[in-house]
Amino acid sequence: MPKKIRVLIAKPGLDGHDRGAKVVARALRDAGMEVIYTGLRQTPEDIVEAAIQEDVDAIGLSCLSGAHMTLFPEVVKLLKKRKSGDILVAGGGIIPEADIPKLKKAGIKIVFGPGTPLRDIVAFFETAGKGA
Amino acid sequence: MRAEDDRKALEKEVKRWEASTLRNALESLPERRKEFVTTSSRPVRRLYTPLDLDGKADETRVGKPGEFPFTRGIHPTMYRGRLWTMRMFAGYGSAEDTNRRFKYLIAHGETGLSVAFDMPTLYGYDTDQPEAKGEFGTCGVAVSSPEDMRLLFHGIDVGQVSTSMTINSPAAVIWAMYLAAAEERKVPWSKLRGTIQNDILKEYQAQKEWIFPPEPSMRLVVDTFEFGSKQVPQWNTISISGYHIREAGATAGQELAFTLANGMEYVRWGVERGLRVDDFAPRLSFFFNAHNDLFEEIAKYRAARRIWAREMRDTFAAKNPRSWLLRFHAQTAGVSLTAQQPEVNIVRTTVQALAAVLGGTQSLHTNAYDEAYQVPNEAAARIALRTQQILAHESGVANTADPLGGSYFLEALTDELEDEAYQYFDRIQDLGGVIPAIRKGFFQQEIANSAYRYQREIEDKERVIVGVNDFVVDEQPEVEPLRVTEASLKAQVERLRRLRRTRDAKKHEHALDRLRKACEGDENTMPFILDAVRAKATLGEVIDVMREVFGVWEEPLLY
Numbered sequence: 001m002p003k004k005i006r007v008l009i010a011k012p013g014l015d016g017h018d019r020g021a022k023v024v025a026r027a028l029r030d031a032g033m034e035v036i037y038t039g040l041r042q043t044p045e046d047i048v049e050a051a052i053q054e055d056v057d058a059i060g061l062s063c064l065s066g067a068h069m070t071l072f073p074e075v076v077k078l079l080k081k082r083k084s085g086d087i088l089v090a091g092g093g094i095i096p097e098a099d100i101p102k103l104k105k106a107g108i109k110i111v112f113g114p115g116t117p118l119r120d121i122v123a124f125f126e127t128a129g130k131g132a
Numbered sequence: 133m134r135a136e137d138d139r140k141a142l143e144k145e146v147k148r149w150e151a152s153t154l155r156n157a158l159e160s161l162p163e164r165r166k167e168f169v170t171t172s173s174r175p176v177r178r179l180y181t182p183l184d185l186d187g188k189a190d191e192t193r194v195g196k197p198g199e200f201p202f203t204r205g206i207h208p209t210m211y212r213g214r215l216w217t218m219r220m221f222a223g224y225g226s227a228e229d230t231n232r233r234f235k236y237l238i239a240h241g242e243t244g245l246s247v248a249f250d251m252p253t254l255y256g257y258d259t260d261q262p263e264a265k266g267e268f269g270t271c272g273v274a275v276s277s278p279e280d281m282r283l284l285f286h287g288i289d290v291g292q293v294s295t296s297m298t299i300n301s302p303a304a305v306i307w308a309m310y311l312a313a314a315e316e317r318k319v320p321w322s323k324l325r326g327t328i329q330n331d332i333l334k335e336y337q338a339q340k341e342w343i344f345p346p347e348p349s350m351r352l353v354v355d356t357f358e359f360g361s362k363q364v365p366q367w368n369t370i371s372i373s374g375y376h377i378r379e380a381g382a383t384a385g386q387e388l389a390f391t392l393a394n395g396m397e398y399v400r401w402g403v404e405r406g407l408r409v410d411d412f413a414p415r416l417s418f419f420f421n422a423h424n425d426l427f428e429e430i431a432k433y434r435a436a437r438r439i440w441a442r443e444m445r446d447t448f449a450a451k452n453p454r455s456w457l458l459r460f461h462a463q464t465a466g467v468s469l470t471a472q473q474p475e476v477n478i479v480r481t482t483v484q485a486l487a488a489v490l491g492g493t494q495s496l497h498t499n500a501y502d503e504a505y506q507v508p509n510e511a512a513a514r515i516a517l518r519t520q521q522i523l524a525h526e527s528g529v530a531n532t533a534d535p536l537g538g539s540y541f542l543e544a545l546t547d548e549l550e551d552e553a554y555q556y557f558d559r560i561q562d563l564g565g566v567i568p569a570i571r572k573g574f575f576q577q578e579i580a581n582s583a584y585r586y587q588r589e590i591e592d593k594e595r596v597i598v599g600v601n602d603f604v605v606d607e608q609p610e611v612e613p614l615r616v617t618e619a620s621l622k623a624q625v626e627r628l629r630r631l632r633r634t635r636d637a638k639k640h641e642h643a644l645d646r647l648r649k650a651c652e653g654d655e656n657t658m659p660f661i662l663d664a665v666r667a668k669a670t671l672g673e674v675i676d677v678m679r680e681v682f683g684v685w686e687e688p689l690l691y
Contacts, residue, residue: 009691013251013266013267014251014252014254014255014257014263014264014267015251016251016254016335016339016340016341017340017380018340018380019379019380019381019467019580019583021691022580022583022584022691023381023580023583023584023587025691026580026584026691027584027587035691037689037691039687039689040340040687041255064271065251065267065270065271066267066270066271066506066507066616067251067265067266067267067270069266070265070266070267071266094504094505094506095505096505096506096611096613097505097608097609097611098613113471113504114469114470114471114504115470115471115472115504115597115599115600117591117601118587118588118591119591
């Protein structure tokens with residue numbers, strides 16, 4: 001049996017909107033992945049630490065407060081610093097179109113905006129297992 | 133006997149219709165779906181008749197506007213006397229940025245203010261604390277000090293306009309800053325009108341902007357009830373909010389049930405403090421969501437008024453009719469806004485706002501069409517305000533009280549929602565009450581389950597969302613961006629540092645010491661918070677003291 005894909009769903013910063021993160025966590029679990037949900041108010045350091053401890057293949061970051069430009073790239077930077085740059089990082093939330101190219105340049109593999117079908121999100125995380 | 137005969141005659145008549153007219157119609161054109169449901173997955177029947185009310189919709193349940201049980205509205209004349217308050221939720225960047233937006237909205241006809249605070253403020257952090265990094269002004273205005281509060285209302289007559297503030301864990305502190313600012317401007321507190329949201333229970337359940345554990349948080353809430361009833365008599369010291377419960381995924385029935393259960397919990401805490409229910413209950417206010425399903429939403433507001441009136445009169449023995457009134461603010465459903473074809477959101481918001489007005493709201497915020505991307509830009513906010521003005525002045529719906537009252541469908545839905553609420557009240561009681569149920573994650577799990585089911589229905593196209601899973605176009609939406617500037621951040625941080633440098637350090641330290649002692653004891657904290665604010669303590673400094681005394685909440689993790 002192939003190893004189950006492990007995903008960390010994380011809420012960086014102070015944002016309390018957790019509806020999307022929880023729905024995604026459940027969809028990934030229903031798709032057969034191991035999902036670890038961090039809960040709210042995680043610093044980039046907390047998230048990277050949890051990702052390494054839990055030996056995940058990918059991280060899904062959710063932010064609806066507008067702090068994504070500060071917090072998302074910080075996670076990627078810290079992962080690299082901890083020699084864990086192979087962990088895929090995806091982002092989602094209320095993110096203006098103009099920010100998406102900048103986030104991708106900073107190492108966020110993909111950004112899921114409002115209205116993204118869950119199957120697209122599941123499909124992305126399934127690719128995370130292939131590299132492992 | 134007469135009623136029984138009438139009912140039998142009607143049953144016969146409906147059966148005849150089903151066997152003839154309906155059957156023929158279904159044979160030539162079957163219905164579009166097997167089952168029709170509301171936005172909250174509540175089944176809807178083909179036709180409603182007096183049989184669906186079955187004696188329930190009598191005068192004691194529906195009544196007249198302005199009379200118990202207030203199903204048809206809290207005022208006898210409703211909007212013929214006074215329109216609802218057009219209160220646009222606004223805030224971004226610094227106090228100066230938001231003050232400009234307030235003045236813009238007032239100039240375009242809004243009739244009440246509503247402050248959106250940024251995340252650090254909601255969690256009791258100053259802009260320059262490390263926890264606030266990246267969050268300054270992004271989804272609300274930063275208010276870290278009494279100085280920011282002063283600038284926020286510069287040039288606005290706080291003795292005239294009513295101000296609502298969406299602030300919860302730090303509500304007492306932010307309110308104290310508002311009171312101190314009024315004091316400085318020589319506006320007596322007796323003239324101040326407004327609302328602090330101050331609803332901590334729904335924070336644990338849904339909005340998640342909590343700081344302290346439930347018990348000390350509830351103490352702070354009751355402190356504001358007690359202080360307000362004596363010192364700021366026109367102020368609503370709480371806005372018991374279903375809005376965020378709904379946004380987090382709840383159904384209309386859950387929103388109704390959880391909000392009213394929370395409301396009753398606040399009343400219990402007030403009474404346990406030794407307050408007389410009629411001294412504080414008239415200042416309790418509510419806040420509901422206005423979602424897509426027109427009739428279900430209207431029924432929800434009507435059921436809410438009826439339940440609250442009955443519980444306050446019969447369970448809590450309130451004698452003052454003002455204690456029985458459920459007065460509410462409504463906001464259209466942010467969660468329903470789509471990033472795809474965003475201009476279509478204007479239409480969604482119109483339908484939702486119509487529900488709030490037909491449901492008898494006292495105050496309304498309409499969302500702007502660009503909010504699936506950002507805090508609204510000026511032009512989008514103006515269209516949202518104009519939507520309310522069209523409902524008020526062009527649509528004719530404000531001409532009569534409860535225009536849909538007596539509709540078989542609406543009355544049946546109102547009854548159903550009421551029944552659902554009472555079923556939830558029983559379940560919550562079985563769990564030991566609201567706070568034990570929060571600790572067990574009951575509300576959180578119910579809400580998460582509903583959110584997931586709703587999303588699955590969209591995925592499976594059981595539910596059509598225009599522009600998202602049907603009627604899709606391939607185009608890049610154009611939304612004029614609204615950005616918080618670095619200059620605003622720099623000015624804000626500089627202002628905070630100057631305040632800390634120039635204030636009377638001794639007076640400041642003394643005030644915080646006294647506040648700490650009050651928190652450790654059981655005195656009302658409000659006078660001490662006010663003194664700290666007068667001594668120019670910042671929000672972060674006051675909350676730090678409280679956090680040390682009260683500790684912090686850790687939520688049960690679930691999804």
